[in-house]
Amino acid sequence: MKRLPPQAGEWIDRGKPLRFTFEGIGYEGYAGDTISSALLAAGVRVLGRSFKYHRPRSVLSLANHDVNALMQVSSCFSVPNVRADVTPLAEGLRATAVNTIGGVARDRARFLEWLAPFLPVGFYYKAFHKKSQFPFWERVFRRTTGLGTVDFSARRKGSPKRYAFCDVLVIGGGPAGLAAADAALRAGARVALVDENPRLGGSGLYNLGGADGERQAEETRRLAAIAAAGAVVYVSSYAAGYYADHWVPIVTPGHVVKMRARAVVVATGAYEQPAVFRNNDLPGVILASAAQRMLARYSIAPCKRAVVLAANDDGYRAARDLAAHGVEIAAVVDLRGANSRGAVPPGTLVLEGHGIHEALADSQGALRGVRVAPLARDGTLDGYQAREFECDGLLMSTGWAGAAPLLYQAGARMEFSAELQQFVPAACPPGVYAAGRVNGVHGFAQKLRDGAAAGRAAAAQSRKPGSVDGAAPSCRQERAQSGMPSHPYPIFAHPKGRNFVDFDEDLQLKDFFNAAQEGFDNIELMKRYSTVGMGPSQGKHSNMNAIRVLAKILGRTPGEVGSTTARPMFHPVPMSHLGGRGFMPERATPLEGRHAAASAVWMPAGQWQRPEYYAVENQTREAAIRAEVAAVRGAVGVIDVGTLGKIELFGRDAGAFFERIYTAKFAGMKVGSTRYGLMLDESGVVIDDGVIARLGEEHFYFTTTTTGSATVYRELTRLNAMWRMEVGIVNVTGHFAAINLAGPRSREVLAPLTALDLSEATFPYLGAREAQVAGLPARLLRVGFVGELGYEIHVPASGAAHLWDQLMKTGAAHGIRPFGVEAQRLLRLEKGHIIVSQDTDGVTNALELGMDWALKMDKPFFVGQRSLEAMGRLPRKQALVGFTLDEPDTGMPKECHLVIESDEPAGRITSIAHSPAVGRVIGLALVAPALSKVGSTLNIRIDGGRMVRATVSETPFYDPKNLRQKQPETA
């Protein structure tokens, strides 16, 4: 066991042991451990295998970028790609490494490493592509690629989302962030604070290095207590991205909180960066900050005997922390020259001007020692003078890269500071502030000052936007006092390679030189060709070194090379968090229960469910539909048309507004009448249709198609905003129920329910009335979509069921029957009435529909009119026609079967059905103009490639003179 004696502030709870397995072997850890920390404590050295070469790997950062220790974790089902370095341990958890064949220890894919010489950067572009062989190779690749495995039995899961607001959002709860929160709180701001760790404090609690550090930890704890008391604190949570207007989704363990802040302080710190040398990926080679996290949080000694590779003060602090916990320091190897050493415990060997020539592996593939060599003047290592040190831990502390993705996303301008060897923000957009290491400020006291300045500025900005715009808090002084935190080129060639720049993708130093040699010598192309930074850690530990290498190759500075775009997510986010509970609106009319009771068979219509037909016991679907049709034609039927969009228009300009949006004329329209309207887009394409009723001089009520209501409403409000007319628009689709009572007996059914005079003379076809029906305030429209005498009755939604019941009651004696969408489709087809989006498509214009009666071209203006005028002068491309099938026995066409003429498509069927009224198969088709004359033959290609013939005919097919819908008296 490497667990140290209990110490104050440790995150583990030794009173709560937890049992778990890794690769089938049982271990024990504590509550508060992560999977990785528990395994390290148990002395497990190899936690995973690398992506390409399947080399043994382990912890690198213990800070959410240990992509080589991704695990498949099972409880009731198994979860892929779990980040073991930050995932809390749980009782009974079972983990395995994701990328092995047959387990971490004897991964059968480890032979891939021997093939490395054959597999240079981008090797897969250079072979395997013979057309006959690619499918084979692809299968091979697809067997070995990928990391974790999805478990198809995993359950659907969606977490609710929360919305939150604050004045100042501080992202990062380290010293700088805590100081920012403190300052903003003092200024009276409402502060929210996010940190990805389970506890606040960040590096303030582990980057110690002796008595000073202890005092700093004390101060950090004090500030953390202030923040915890005054701010809304989200721990174990991360900001997934920065989106426009300070919109920051915070991913907590259970759900996403969508935060809208008035100002944002980014105090996300920095990612410690690995040095590049041979075998820098061996288990046991870790970032110095990772070692400090192990010590302070989990009370684990990272090793027994360590070599520390340092190029800054942080490395020495780490060495002192190790020593304080009893780890033997074999040597501190300092990449810098003489006189740069920091304080070390007495007797510690410090080798200035030296570097690691290579790390050495034991039989398991873990670290057993290093070879340390002096640096030549040109920055290379002299391998011949290398000395070997035995060690089981190598700590790297050679530099930092700001954790700046959120700043990039916010649009901060970043520049490369040669003094700091770091990209730092040069200018942040209004309301965004950077503080601490991400801002290039590295000392503890400096971070506190920088954080406080940012917190104050953010609080002021949140009170009065613009008050501190553009003037980022001055941090120049703080930066200047930050020493040299990062080495300019901690990267060392080795003739035998295995010096990794990107651990996610197994990219070695030479890969970069080779990619550049092949012409991929700017950072974006380099990224895309080599895949550097494309792995799950998104380059957190590799992008900076890649930039340094490319700068070296090109003889430029990192600043000139620049960096790639940092897109969200900051850390990967589970889809369940993003998707949330997955609201999918489903709408029901108030008559849903009535339909269900009548055995409705449902079909979707946009967000609605509508009865397709009503099932009848021992009857086929077809028979049931036929009976519904017969009821409407012969007696009376009712259909729920409540899904139609219903919109009301009020105001002085309401009539004039209609003139513009529909093709019909409205100016002279009488109160108490209705009119059919076609709605077009600017290119003359039909987008909707409906019935408009004038209820008063300045009051209209109209319907839209079921699926069109939301878009029509949106478009009308847009036009109204543009035209600035005196019109109020209200979408009342959900407020009203609507029932169409249709059939020769409908008047008799309705009469007992209303005092309204229903005679043809007082309430004629196309009339509109407001009256009481069945005790409800109702709007009645005399419409004829299905081609019979009929009343569309609109009542408040709450009264719908009552009305339905009353109609069914008074209708019983007349043979009333509810009918569904299928019957309605047939009934309207017999009348030759179109359904927008079935008989039209995204490019069908109004002229092609043969509905010229509905197009009032002599109006001054309507949307689409100009296009229709222009198109009117051009030959038509197609026309909508009715047809009857010549010999129904030869085969039944389906909707969207093609009309073929001279071997080329010349149209398509848009609607087709057998009509009981006509006794034939009838339909509508969009066909070439040459075929549109009544009597023309249509050759239709049906399933199986067979041809059947149809003849273009007049519409309506049924009751061509429209007498039935105007019946003066009952039949």
Place this chain on the structure above:
Amino acid sequence: MPWRLLRFALSKKHPEPRMFRAHAELKRSYDVVIIGAGGHGLAAAYYLARDHGITNVAVLEQGYIGGGNTGRNTTIIRSNYLTPEGAKFYDMSVKLWQDLSEDFDLNLFYSNRGHYTLAHTDSAMRTMRWRAEVNKHYGIDSEVVDAAAVHKACPMMDLSCNGHAPILGALFHAPGSIARHDAVAWGYGRGADQRGVEIHQQTKVTGIEIVAGKVKGVHTSRGHIATSKVLCAVAGSTPRITKMIGIDTPLFIHPLQAMVSEPLKPWLDPILVSGSLHVYVSQTARGELVMGASLDPYELHNTRSTFDFVEGLSSHMIDMFPFLADVKVVRQWAGMADMTPDFAPLMGKTEVEGFYLDAGWGTWGFKATPASGKTMSYTVANDRNHELIEGFTLDRFRKYAPTGEKGAASVGH
């Protein structure tokens, strides 16, 4: 292990030359200047050099090769288009695609996965039949299949889509494929470069010189060059170029976003598209799920990401694949899609002599890369529109003769 990889192990020095030369200077003049080193610009350069012997060509790129929509797209390749013009054009493209890796001697990972456009409603089923019928007429492999066939191709999918949008069937298009997008640009770039074309990265076109209605030259961030022919292949930046010369196009720029998951062991074989759920998804050779949705509904000349995009898309992904709840999204991004009113491209000659347009590629132009290169190189070389693009010229809008790809009204990738 293929033999050709042996040389990498045997040679001391990396045995590969540059894929494309770097040129210190622009020449004073070129026979043809191509704006934009995306797939389209580079393909046109390649075929100009290879098929038409025109090699005094400069491709000017403000950023880097393939850095526009070419390097951002979700790489779905198919030819099951609705209009005869579209079907023929994309069919030619798919045929070119199938040989492209061998042509280039570069593995594009052209992966034939089969493509299902899922239908969740009656009316979607009708549209599928329409497309299938048109496709079959032109010899394109498309058929309407039922829900059982979808289940067989993707047994792990929840066919009810969480009860929201039950799948009734699909349009199955066997040739549907994906490819490694960057490599396409590199392949065309290398091929063009080898034949003498100059590719100038970090070179922005800032103006176009026109005298008496004819192209005379191009102003760039690195100076002026003379030329009588300019091919504009800049996708989402097209309005910025056409504005320079006063050509009016009906293009609108909308952001199109996408996202990618962590690498997973391959489980999803086909490419799936759902118009109702606004989802399209495929799994790459690296094991990542590449996912997209429909266009952002407003015009914007910008590649910013939005959070509501990943929210909506994830939600619908989980409707289809409930077991993905714990799978993580690693990255999201956006491109600027140059949308035409009829969802067909905008290609060919324009009212300015010597100015050729290759635009209107919206959400669907990656698959068109080879055919666009072929037809535009022909058009530029002969100053005559290639017959396959006659339905795609700018004047169709003036003539109110749209090429109605929009008729299908489904996700357009």
